[in-house]
Amino acid sequence: MTRLNSGLLTGLGHSHQTTEDGTYYYRVVAANSLGSESAPSVLRMAEADRTLPRVEAVEYESHGAVATDGRHGPGRIDVRLRMSEQLRNAPFFSLDVPQGGSIPVRLSQAANDSLDYQGSFDLSDAVPSGLLHARVSAYDPVGNEGTEIVEGKTLRVDTQGPDVQSLSLLPGHPAENFVAEAASAWSRSRRTATRRPATATTPWANASARHCCQAHLLLLQ
Numbered sequence: 202m203t204r205l206n207s208g209l210l211t212g213l214g215h216s217h218q219t220t221e222d223g224t225y226y227y228r229v230v231a232a233n234s235l236g237s238e239s240a241p242s243v244l245r246m247a248e249a250d251r252t253l254p255r256v257e258a259v260e261y262e263s264h265g266a267v268a269t270d271g272r273h274g275p276g277r278i279d280v281r282l283r284m285s286e287q288l289r290n291a292p293f294f295s296l297d298v299p300q301g302g303s304i305p306v307r308l309s310q311a312a313n314d315s316l317d318y319q320g321s322f323d324l325s326d327a328v329p330s331g332l333l334h335a336r337v338s339a340y341d342p343v344g345n346e347g348t349e350i351v352e353g354k355t356l357r358v359d360t361q362g363p364d365v366q367s368l369s370l371l372p373g374h375p376a377e378n379f380v381a382e383a384a385s386a387w388s389r390s391r392r393t394a395t396r397r398p399a400t401a402t403t404p405w406a407n408a409s410a411r412h413c414c415q416a417h418l419l420l421l422q
Contacts, residue, residue: 219249257283259353272359282318292339326360
């Protein structure tokens, strides 16, 4: 047993600043003007907790396309948080967009684990491509607020397709174009294509392969 005050208290209250987390037990002894002390009062206890809750890990599972380098395409994305301790209520979680704004994710506690929280959000093509930064605010039962995320702080997204940087026409301008000869050339090209081996490619196909994408060429008349 440790005496907390060096002299008699003049008021009806006393503040005790704890130095370590844990359980503390208290009793009060009263004294009269002659210095006679009473027996210790009934026992009271209090829990000291200064440790902030934190997110041990954030896991993302996409229902859309995911590149080998971890970029997530448009689609629904499931989010799972693993907390370091039990919380007073579900944490607030969002993903900040570098260009401004944020994507809030509503979380609920998992049915089989009090430390797990789950939610989901829809990643649309309106969200700019880039790195999204996770943000969390969580309170433990005594009111300590935690904002730390150990793993899963960012999510890389790619919601825009490739842009055409240049377009070249062969032969150049002007080009002679006769309907009869064009139809004959089209017929010859079809017959020629059927005799080529499976590995042969046209110059247009080679260009598409080099850019790893498919394109539609539109002729405006």
